Amino acid sequence: MFFVRTASERDLDQVRALLVETWHATYDSFYGGDKVDELTAKWHSIDALRARLQRKNAEFVVADNGREIAGMGFAAMSDTLEKTVILHQLYVLPKYQRQGVGRDMFAELETCFPDAERMRVEVEPRNLHALAFYRAHGFSEVASTANCGDEHSGIPALILEKQLA
Numbered sequence: 147m148f149f150v151r152t153a154s155e156r157d158l159d160q161v162r163a164l165l166v167e168t169w170h171a172t173y174d175s176f177y178g179g180d181k182v183d184e185l186t187a188k189w190h191s192i193d194a195l196r197a198r199l200q201r202k203n204a205e206f207v208v209a210d211n212g213r214e215i216a217g218m219g220f221a222a223m224s225d226t227l228e229k230t231v232i233l234h235q236l237y238v239l240p241k242y243q244r245q246g247v248g249r250d251m252f253a254e255l256e257t258c259f260p261d262a263e264r265m266r267v268e269v270e271p272r273n274l275h276a277l278a279f280y281r282a283h284g285f286s287e288v289a290s291t292a293n294c295g296d297e298h299s300g301i302p303a304l305i306l307e308k309q310l311a
């Protein structure tokens with residue numbers, strides 16, 4: 147049984163390993179393994195993860211059973227969009243997918259931002275499993291971008307939003 151809790155510094159090595167494994171499983175067929183290595187070295191370094199732990203107006207969670215971390219999620223209030231929380235990351239290890247871990251982490255993240263009126267997420271258009279997950283959780287498509295993640299990534303994404311209560 148996995149419980150969702152706030153992440154801490156001592157989780158970062160496991161979170162990084164989880165992201166490397168889950169990113170290769172999810173994105174190698176779209177971008178190639180070398181590109182995934184390049185992106186994951188930049189976006190999922192321990193320093194990058196630590197900066198997220200320390201970010202204000204943000205929530206970094208893990209799903210933990212006391213021995214293993216099955217998933218991680220990170221959301222933060224947008225610096226540019228009013229009353230909008232950005233779901234930056236939601237990842238579950240392949241062997242634990244489709245067992246409710248993503249749903250439990252998402253349920254925690256969507257209740258952490260009482261000032262937000264909407265949650266926004268960017269999703270690779272070919273990532274049909276993730277699109278199915280977000281549609282099942284009330285998101286719908288509002289736009290698209292040619293540069294997911296950072297200004298120069300060159301990675302296209304659909305932008306989905308959900309109105310929060």
Ligand SMILES: CC(C)(COP(=O)(O)OP(=O)(O)OC[C@H]1O[C@@H](n2cnc3c(N)ncnc32)[C@H](O)[C@@H]1OP(=O)(O)O)[C@@H](O)C(=O)NCCC(=O)NCCS
Nearest residue numbers: 172236237238243244245246247248249275276278279282
């Ligand atoms: C997308 C992801 C976070 C979902 O988490 P999960 O723990 O696997 O999903 P859950 O078991 O909580 O699914 C909840 C519901 O979402 C929908 N869903 C989830 N995965 C689905 C899939 N592969 N196909 C269709 N619907 C799916 C279903 O409605 C599911 O409910 P059900 O199992 O009762 O039918 C996880 O699969 C993952 O990490 N995938 C790879 C990385 C990724 O794409 N992350 C998102 C980046 S934007």
